[in-house]
Amino acid sequence: xxxxxxxxxxxxxxxxxxxxxxxxxxxxxxxxxxxxxxxxxxxxxxxxxxxxxxxxxxxxxxxxxxxxxxxxxxxxxxxxxxxxxxxxxxxxxxxxxxxxxxxxxxxxxxxxxxxxxxxxxxxxxxxxxxxxxxxxxxxxxxxxxxxxxxxxxxxxxxxxxxxxxxxxxxxxxxxxxxxxxxxxxxxxxxxxxxxxxxxxxxxxxxxxxxxxxxxxxxxxxxxxxxxxxxxxxxxxxxxxxxxxxxxxxxxxxxxxxxxxxxxxxxxxxxxxxxxxxxx
Amino acid sequence: xxxxxxxxxxxxxxxxxxxxxxxxxxxxxxxxxxxxxxxxxxxxxxxxxxxxxxxxxxxxxxxxxxxxxxxxxxxxxxxxxxxxxxxxxxxxxxxxxxxxxxxxxxxxxxxxxxxxxxxxxxxxxxxxxxxxxxxxxxxxxxxxxxxxxxxxxxxxxxxxxxxxxxxxxxxxxxxxxxxxxxxxxxxxxxxxxxxxxxxxxxxxxxxxxxxxxxxxxxxxxxxxxxxxxxxxxxxxxxxxxxxxxxxxxxxxxxxxxxxxxxxxxxxxxxxxxxxxxxxxxxxxxxxxxxxxxxx
Numbered sequence: 001x002x003x004x005x006x007x008x009x010x011x012x013x014x015x016x017x018x019x020x021x022x023x024x025x026x027x028x029x030x031x032x033x034x035x036x037x038x039x040x041x042x043x044x045x046x047x048x049x050x051x052x053x054x055x056x057x058x059x060x061x062x063x064x065x066x067x068x069x070x071x072x073x074x075x076x077x078x079x080x081x082x083x084x085x086x087x088x089x090x091x092x093x094x095x096x097x098x099x100x101x102x103x104x105x106x107x108x109x110x111x112x113x114x115x116x117x118x119x120x121x122x123x124x125x126x127x128x129x130x131x132x133x134x135x136x137x138x139x140x141x142x143x144x145x146x147x148x149x150x151x152x153x154x155x156x157x158x159x160x161x162x163x164x165x166x167x168x169x170x171x172x173x174x175x176x177x178x179x180x181x182x183x184x185x186x187x188x189x190x191x192x193x194x195x196x197x198x199x200x201x202x203x204x205x206x207x208x209x210x211x212x213x214x215x216x217x218x219x220x221x222x223x224x225x226x227x228x229x230x231x232x233x234x235x236x237x238x239x240x241x242x243x244x245x246x247x248x249x250x251x252x253x254x255x256x257x258x259x260x261x262x263x264x265x266x267x268x269x270x271x272x273x274x275x276x277x278x279x
Numbered sequence: 280x281x282x283x284x285x286x287x288x289x290x291x292x293x294x295x296x297x298x299x300x301x302x303x304x305x306x307x308x309x310x311x312x313x314x315x316x317x318x319x320x321x322x323x324x325x326x327x328x329x330x331x332x333x334x335x336x337x338x339x340x341x342x343x344x345x346x347x348x349x350x351x352x353x354x355x356x357x358x359x360x361x362x363x364x365x366x367x368x369x370x371x372x373x374x375x376x377x378x379x380x381x382x383x384x385x386x387x388x389x390x391x392x393x394x395x396x397x398x399x400x401x402x403x404x405x406x407x408x409x410x411x412x413x414x415x416x417x418x419x420x421x422x423x424x425x426x427x428x429x430x431x432x433x434x435x436x437x438x439x440x441x442x443x444x445x446x447x448x449x450x451x452x453x454x455x456x457x458x459x460x461x462x463x464x465x466x467x468x469x470x471x472x473x474x475x476x477x478x479x480x481x482x483x484x485x486x487x488x489x490x491x492x493x494x495x496x497x498x499x500x501x502x503x504x505x506x507x508x509x510x511x512x513x514x515x516x517x518x519x520x521x522x523x524x525x526x527x528x529x530x531x532x533x534x535x536x537x538x539x540x541x542x543x544x545x546x547x548x549x550x551x552x553x554x555x556x557x558x559x560x561x562x563x564x565x566x567x568x569x570x571x572x573x574x
Contacts, residue, residue, distance in 0.1 A: 172344070172347075172375075173375070176367045176368065176369060177397045178396075180398075187395065187396065192381075268382055268383040268424060
């Protein structure tokens, strides 16, 4: 038995302790930061050199100045849009997960619903949005519903895939212990599904911001989406840019919140993944 | 339990597993039926190390799953410890070809999954789990994660997991099948030792003649499709066999007997033969040492 100790360790030993610190991460991001700086410089100088009018392409300094002039209004609108995003997304996350559990726990539910789900996923949700005005009127309800619909499908489908991803052998092993369905779900299937669920959540949150802005284009008199239309009508292109930046920043922030939760929840998975967002 | 010993099976020990005319048919995608296992009758004695040896697709894994109660039999019946198998047998340890450890748990937590799933107080099993990990050679790796272990070490952990509840019966489905040749050699030696220290009944599925002969008290040879028992060979080699088991005359006799059966069934085929010129060319160019090892 002593031979086992001399067995070579796999690459995993190293990988587990990879990504050691903030400095390391910063060093690896230096290259992309340089790229970003170059883009900003080109953007700042480009419009001047080409003599482009501000309403076509304002340089970043003009965008910043415009934002500073009405930052309160813009931030306020961004907050409204973000709450809609978050509300619809959280509803979708909860509902999707429960729905996915139902689908995988009953063959009948799966046969009845899975095909419809796949077809429905192809329907452009934005095309249904005008209907929501008919049904729910203006305001946060149609907005939230659209965000919900956008995020619902990717989260549900990845949660279903995740809940089915446990190895049949480990489930057989669990059956041979006489484990209850609940114990098998809680100790094996659910943890096994978490990486896929988080992937779905990340796709969901990016779609949620698209959903929120679209909903405000169509069915709202507030939020960044609504202001974007107003600013465009005034040919206030710098503020349009500022609005796009704001809402992108909000989306990015929420995305990173999910990443942080993921790191805390499933460190065993995150630590061995080669994720492009950390490269 | 004694009343379930089928006639002719007895070498003294009572039966652990009895298979009576067990068959398994699967529906095929074409609407027909495939006969995976056909009319298998077998008695596994308590404390026996029994191998089921056969080519891929001979239904040996199906047989194991039916014994474990994970698959229903189509015909016949199976008794484990005197009780007819109708649902998953719980007083059993199972080892698969893949270690199937849960990657979010440490090695120790993986071993403790067994009692945990059984709803037992895991604290009572910690000491035993640690002892087992030592005895399978994983001392110092209790708090490692499966990813940090080699394939052989992962399989050792899965064997510890199978043993932690101290089941009287161990079902192993090609547990050495995914390991590299050297690791496999070591694992076989260690497995024999582990078995000798316990008094467990082992049903060991394999497609390796070496593993079957070096580990088993009896080897059940399955014929390919539909899987049925072709021969049962007693392996009467002294234990522990360890690595030295190969030197024993009985090892070669058994290997040749099994090879002969596989040749007869077409599972193995003789080489088509080389011409005298081809052999001569090879022999001339080979160094003397090489000829020596081949002869």
